[in-house]
Amino acid sequence: xxxxxxxxxxxxxxxxxxxxxxxxxxxxxxxxxxFYPTSGGQPxxxxxxxxxxxxxxxxxxQAENQxxxxxxxxxxxxxxxxxxxxxxxxxxxxxxxxQHAADHMLAGAAWQMFGxxxxxxxxGKENSTIDMDLPDGRTHLTAEETERLxxxxxxxxxxxxxxxxxxPEEAELACLxxxxxxxxxxxxxxxxxxDYEMVACxxxxxxxxxxxxxxxxxxxTPARGKMRLCFVAGMRAxxxxxxxxxxxxxxxxxLSADFDGALPALTQEREAAAAYRKEQEQRLTxxxxxxxxxxxxxxxxxxxxxxATPDTLVRAAAELIREPEAAVLxxxxxxxxxMLVFARGTEAPWDMARLLRDCGGRGGxxxxxxxxxxxxxxxxxxxxxxxxxxxx
Numbered sequence: 460x461x462x463x464x465x466x467x468x469x470x471x472x473x474x475x476x477x478x479x480x481x482x483x484x485x486x487x488x489x490x491x492x493x494f495y496p497t498s499g500g501q502p503x504x505x506x507x508x509x510x511x512x513x514x515x516x517x518x519x520x521q522a523e524n525q526x527x528x529x530x531x532x533x534x535x536x537x538x539x540x541x542x543x544x545x546x547x548x549x550x551x552x553x554x555x556x557x558q559h560a561a562d563h564m565l566a567g568a569a570w571q572m573f574g575x576x577x578x579x580x581x582x583g584k585e586n587s588t589i590d591m592d593l594p595d596g597r598t599h600l601t602a603e604e605t606e607r608l609x610x611x612x613x614x615x616x617x618x619x620x621x622x623x624x625x626x627p628e629e630a631e632l633a634c635l636x637x638x639x640x641x642x643x644x645x646x647x648x649x650x651x652x653x654d655y656e657m658v659a660c661x662x663x664x665x666x667x668x669x670x671x672x673x674x675x676x677x678x679x680t681p682a683r684g685k686m687r688l689c690f691v692a693g694m695r696a697x698x699x700x701x702x703x704x705x706x707x708x709x710x711x712x713x714l715s716a717d718f719d720g721a722l723p724a725l726t727q728e729r730e731a732a733a734a735y736r737k738e739q740e741q742r743l744t745x746x747x748x749x750x751x752x753x754x755x756x757x758x759x760x761x762x763x764x765x766x767a768t769p770d771t772l773v774r775a776a777a778e779l780i781r782e783p784e785a786a787v788l789x790x791x792x793x794x795x796x797x798m799l800v801f802a803r804g805t806e807a808p809w810d811m812a813r814l815l816r817d818c819g820g821r822g823g824x825x826x827x828x829x830x831x832x833x834x835x836x837x838x839x840x841x842x843x844x845x846x847x848x849x850x851x
Contacts, residue, residue: 461527462491466624466648469556469663472549478541486521486528487537493547494529496522500580501559501662506547510537517545552663557693558587560622560652560664560671564612565589565690567656570638572608573600577639578685586677586695589688598681600688609676619669620653624660675699740774743767747775751789758807760787761843763836767791772800776828780804786811786846790839799838802828809846818842 461479464471471493480488494517497503503520513535521528537543562580566589569575579590600608626648627635641647641659651657652668665671672693679688691699707718714724747767754762760779764771772789779787783806790797799820801811805827812829815822818841822831833839 460525461489463527464491464493465495465663466626466661468493469552469624469665473544473546475542475544478537478539478543480526481537481539482528485532486530488526488528489543489545492520492527492529493545494520494527495547495552495555495663496520496527498522499660499662500562501555501582504547504552504555506545508537508543508545510535510541510543554693554695555582556663556665557671558582558691558695559662560668561612561674561690561692562587562589563650563652563656563658563660563664564615564668564671564674565608565676565688566591567638567652567658568608568611568615569688571655572611573597573604575686586689586691589690590682591686591688593686596684598684598686600679600686605676605679609674612674615653615655616668616671616674618653619667621667622664623651624664625649672696673700740770743771744774744778747771748778751775751779751787756843756847758782758784758786759843759846760785760789761839761846762788763790763797763839765792769793769798769800769830772798773830776800776802780807780827783807788839788842788846790833790836793832796832796834797836797839799831799833800828801830801842809849814842814845818845 464474474491474493476489476491478487479490494504494506495501497520506517508515508517508529508531515531515533515535515537517529518532519530531537559582566575566577569591574594575591577589577591581588626646632647632649635649636657637649638656638658643659647659648661649657650660650664673696674690674692675696677689677691679686681687707721710725711718711721714721714728716724743766747764750764751760751762754760768791772791776787776789779785780802781804783804785804786807786809787802789800799815799822801815803809803811810826812824812826815824815829815831818838820831820833820838822829824830
């Protein structure tokens with residue numbers, strides 16, 4: 460049984476302990492430990508164990524029943540009875556404490572505001588997520604609801620309220636207004652933040668809400684029939700907002716607009732660009748049609764267009780097969796190969812997907828239209844010869 464020191468002091472960075480068990484797969488147990496094991500969506504701590512001049516790294520921590528196991532890596536070997544000094548990676552722990560406490564704040568506020576019931580938490584390397592059940596099967600929040608939730612949480616952060624963690628007696632526990640029922644029946648640890656959040660939790664948290672730092676909601680999206688709220692807190696939020704500000708500043712400068720005018724300016728630029736592209740595509744298609752029509756034999760149009768794009772071929776083919784008996788065989792450059800588009804009118808007898816294969820092209824499609832590629836112009840010439848030969 461391991462005495463979990465982080466229960467009493469989440470800020471404990473170093474501690475002394477004795478090795479109680481050693482497994483051949485590089486896992487050891489200690490009589491006491493400040494290392495947090497993966498639990499409740501919060502990842503494990505990392506750090507080192509020192510014995511005299513020898514040091515091993517702790518790369519994973521897991522709990523089994525009442526024992527905390529530490530996976531160690533290094534040349535030094537620890538034995539049962541060895542006394543060690545542990546030191547956790549504080550930057551990693553502190554980040555997890557901020558994210559975990561922000562999870563409480565968000566989950567509690569979402570429960571109060573929208574009736575959201577938390578069913579899962581994941582603290583990731585870049586951001587964290589909370590999965591929630593919302594009343595009436597809702598799977599997202601509106602932009603206005605998201606802002607209200609974010610505002611409430613950050614106001615509570617700024618109040619710098621006390622975060623209290625303790626193991627209540629059974630009688631006290633029965634009277635506490637917990638946000639949801641504990642998942643364990645013994646050694647229930649309760650976390651309370653101000654007078655607005657109280658829930659059973661075995662994780663690590665800062666001493667006050669102010670130490671959580673800013674909380675930023677990144678998204679509220681559907682996930683497997685639930686709502687997934689993605690967020691960052693503390694220094695993660697600071698880094699995210701810094702990056703967002705740099706992006707906004709660069710965008711505003713490029714558009715010669717202030718922050719409020721940047722989005723309308725960008726929308727106008729995109730609409731103008733889209734209109735220009737559409738006009739150019741129409742001109743390109745008309746140029747392609749003029750050239751293709753000069754290379755018609757019977758009902759077969761066959762042409763290679765050096766200036767065209769695959770989309771140009773598709774649009775030109777769609778125009779030409781308005782002639783019910785027409786067959787259209789087109790190609791254009793595509794990297795080091797040729798793009799092929801074969802199509803036919805409604806009364807033409809050929810299977811274009813089969814023709815594409817028979818002429819040596821790679822690809823597929825329907826009998827009336829197929830697309831693919833070939834290494835050179837041989838496939839287009841072969842397809843043309845096959846169709847013209849079938850007319851003889």
